Amino acid sequence: MLASWMGNPMHTLVLDPGFLPIKVISWRRALCLSFLDKVEVLASYEREVRTVSHSYPTPSVVRLLHAARPGPQVVRFSRKNVYLRDNHRCQYCGxxxxxxxxTLDHVVPRVDGGKTTWTNVVTACAACNRRKGGRTPEQAGLPLRTRPARPKWTPMTLAQRLPVHDVPEAWRTWLGVASGR
Incomplete structure (x- = not known):
């Protein structure tokens, strides 16, 4: 989910009472929290949500009015997050x-019992992936540039790894992303 929310106007950035980013939620959830007076809306998208009698701006950034217990900060496994972890570099040719x-390549091939996990999947260009085939990097004579591991960055620091055009304008101030980066 991490990379999928960037640039998507269907999501809202949530800040803690001290204005630090803590998570991303759906705009619907943010609107409900606003109606319940649990958040303060700091920024909105241009898009409006309409009911029969009212129109509400879609929340882009909200701040919790009371402290909440933080949940675990985990980076979910996805193709986009593997690309980000490996900096869009083929892990064989660099x-x-x-x-x-x-493409994504399994270091230990699936036919040999390799799992689709952070520690067994790397990015590869099509040519290197074909050369490696269903073998391990050692068998194919293609040493890995870096050993695959679960990323150390958190969901909120992800914005600093993405191109600036993928981060909603209203979020940039709160995430420390410069507009002209």
Whole structure:
């Protein structure tokens, strides 16, 4: 979910009472929290939500009015997050590629019992992935540039790893993302 919320006007950034980003929720949940006086709406999207008798701006950034217990900060496994972890570089040849030019490769092939996990999947260009085939990197003579691991960054620091155009304008101040980066 991490990368999918960036640039998506269907999500709202939640700040703690001290204005620090803590999570991302749906705009519907944010609107409900606003009606319940649990959050203060700090910024809204241009899009409005209409009822029969009222119109409400879609919340983009909200601040909790009371402290909440923080939940675990985990980076979910997804293709986009693997690309971000590996900095869009083929882990065999080291060349940087765009999303549509990369593939995911299982270090220990699935036919040999390899799982689709953070520690067994890396980014690879199509040519290196074909060369490796259903073998391990050692068998194929393609050493890994870095060992795959679960990312150390948290969901809120993810915005600093993405291109600036993928971060909603209203979130940039709160996430410390410069507009001209």
């Amino acid at each position: 060349v940087q590629y765009s999303d549509h030019e990369l």
